[in-house]
Amino acid sequence: MSDGKKLTLEEIKAKVRVVCICKGVKMAKMCEAISKGASTVGEVHKATRSGDGGCGATRCTPVIEQLLANGGRPIPLNQQKSEEESAEDDDDFLNW
Numbered sequence: 001m002s003d004g005k006k007l008t009l010e011e012i013k014a015k016v017r018v019v020c021i022c023k024g025v026k027m028a029k030m031c032e033a034i035s036k037g038a039s040t041v042g043e044v045h046k047a048t049r050s051g052d053g054g055c056g057a058t059r060c061t062p063v064i065e066q067l068l069a070n071g072g073r074p075i076p077l078n079q080q081k082s083e084e085e086s087a088e089d090d091d092d093f094l095n096w
């Protein structure tokens with residue numbers, strides 16, 4: 001994220017937006033993990049202690065995948081995939 005620079009609105013929102021609801025891990029912490037070298041969902045989970053909650057990481061994993069694809073930059077809430085949308089993407093291969 002920013003190094004002493006003025007934060008963007010999305011960076012500010014990421015500081016309060018909880019991605020891993022089970023463990024209370026915020027988006028900014030996940031972005032920081034990615035900027036420090038985490039390059040897979042598993043590495044982000046390990047670095048942030050997310051992903052081993054009661055949902056089995058089904059809720060936070062789709063957002064982490066988006067963060068990884070976005071180079072560790074915060075995802076605006078209106079572009080954030082839900083667990084259901086992610087599952088629909090997984091089902092798309094059945095329809096081709």
Ligand code: FES
Pocket residue numbers: 019020021022023050051052053054055056057058059060061
């Ligand atoms: S939301 Fe991350 S483990 Fe449930």
